[in-house]
Amino acid sequence: MATEAIRGLIAWLRRQPVQTVIAHIHPTHQASAAVATAAVLKLTDQCHDGETQWRLKVE
Numbered sequence: 001m002a003t004e005a006i007r008g009l010i011a012w013l014r015r016q017p018v019q020t021v022i023a024h025i026h027p028t029h030q031a032s033a034a035v036a037t038a039a040v041l042k043l044t045d046q047c048h049d050g051e052t053q054w055r056l057k058v059e
Contacts, residue, residue: 002031006039010056018058024051 010021023041025032027050033043036054046053 002035003038006035010039010058014058021056021058023054024048025054026051 013021021041023032023036025036033054036043039056041054041056044053044055
């Protein structure tokens with residue numbers, strides 16, 4: 001369900017003036033990381049408040 005929701009959100013964002021989707025996910029939250037992976041976000045080496053940054057360039 002979460003994967004379907006994020007894919008729908010990203011599809012909508014592709015029709016908006018958005019260039020990048022960013023998610024901050026705690027490294028131990030495997031379910032969120034799985035959803036980000038399914039939505040084709042890529043893990044970066046950036047961290048903020050103990051959470052890792054995931055990023056997708058929207059085209």
